[in-house]
Amino acid sequence: MEDVAAIGASIRRARKEVGITQGTLADLIGTSSRTVHAIETGTGNPSLVTVAAAANAVGLHLKATDA
Structure with missing residues (x-):
């Protein structure tokens, strides 16, 4: 859940x-x-899709990585 919180905080x-x-x-x-x-x-x-749209709208881009 840390990743979810970090993405949200960045957005x-x-x-x-x-x-x-x-x-x-x-x-x-x-x-x-x-x-x-x-x-x-x-x-x-x-x-x-909605999270990625929000990120893109504020100039961020999500990147998938292998864990």
Whole structure:
């Protein structure tokens, strides 16, 4: 779960750096602000596609690695 929390924290930090709200990010990626909140806090069960869309919208890119 550390990875989930770290991804969410990175998305939140990047969102704040670009100066948009959770609601604006939600509108940009076609989801709800509740889902954006879940991504940023590492709670709930958002889809990988939605998490990747949120990351991309704030200028981040997810990279898969072998564990």
